[in-house]
Every structure is written in structure tokens, then in C-alpha cells.
Amino acid sequence: MLLGFIAGRKARELGAATASERRRAVIDCFTRLFGRAAGSPDDYVERSWQEEEWTRGCPVCRFGPGGWTAWGPWLRRPIGPIHWAGTETATEWSGYMEGAVQAGERAAREALANP
Numbered sequence: 001m002l003l004g005f006i007a008g009r010k011a012r013e014l015g016a017a018t019a020s021e022r023r024r025a026v027i028d029c030f031t032r033l034f035g036r037a038a039g040s041p042d043d044y045v046e047r048s049w050q051e052e053e054w055t056r057g058c059p060v061c062r063f064g065p066g067g068w069t070a071w072g073p074w075l076r077r078p079i080g081p082i083h084w085a086g087t088e089t090a091t092e093w094s095g096y097m098e099g100a101v102q103a104g105e106r107a108a109r110e111a112l113a114n115p
Contacts (some may be wrong), residue, residue, distance in 0.1 A: 002030050002038060002041075004026065004029070004030070006026075019046070022046060023044055023046070026044075026046070027041065027044070075088060075089045076103075076106075081115075083108075083110045083111045084103075084107060085100075085104045085107035087099040088103075089103045089107070090102045090103040090106075091103075091106070
């Protein structure tokens with residue numbers, strides 16, 4: 001499986017293109033990066049994150065200005081025996097798989113240290 005994100009100016013350009021033009025651009029890019037085999041995918045799926053109700057764009061959620069300083073610490077603060085984990089609670093790489101792993105390891109350490 002190959003996965004990619006298109007952001008910024010290129011996302012705006014390809015967002016105005018037809019579905020077949022976007023598909024061709026993505027497959028051409030994958031072919032340049034990964035070789036000829038990437039040019040003949042078994043399947044192709046694309047998703048516009050800006051159409052997602054809960055993210056409204058980009059692959060990760062973000063607070064607006066002042067959000068992290070106002071609410072960030074509350075995302076990780078345990079409530080009784082409940083310890084929060086998830087990519088949004090990561091101290092690094094929030095919103096990404098690496099952040100999810102980091103958050104899970106942190107919450108496990110907390111839970112084991114404070115049963």
C-alpha cells in the first residue's frame with residue numbers, strides 16, 4: 001500500500017482538477033518515487049480531507065490560536081483511574097501514527113506507575 005498527502009499550493013491546484021487528472025498526477029509521482037510497479041496499482045482510493053466533517057482539512061486536527069496553551073494539558077491529565085492515550089494526546093507528532101504510539105506508551109507508563 002502506498003499513501004500520500006497533497007498539501008498547500010499543489011492541493012489547491014489538484015483540487016480544481018478532475019478525478020482522473022488527480023489520479024494520473026498521484027500515480028505519476030508514485031512511479032517516480034517507487035518505480036514502474038507503482039504505475040499499475042490494483043486499486044486507487046482518494047479522499048478530500050476538507051470534506052470530512054470532523055477534520056475539515058489536513059490529516060491532523062489542530063487547535064485554533066491559543067488552544068494548546070489553554071487546553072493542551074487537559075488532553076493528557078488522568079481522571080481517576082482513566083489515563084488518556086491517542087494521537088491527539090501525544091507530546092510529539094500529534095495527529096500521526098508516531099504520536100499515537102508515543103501517547104500509548106506514555107499512558108501505559110502512567111497507568112502502571114499509578115494503579
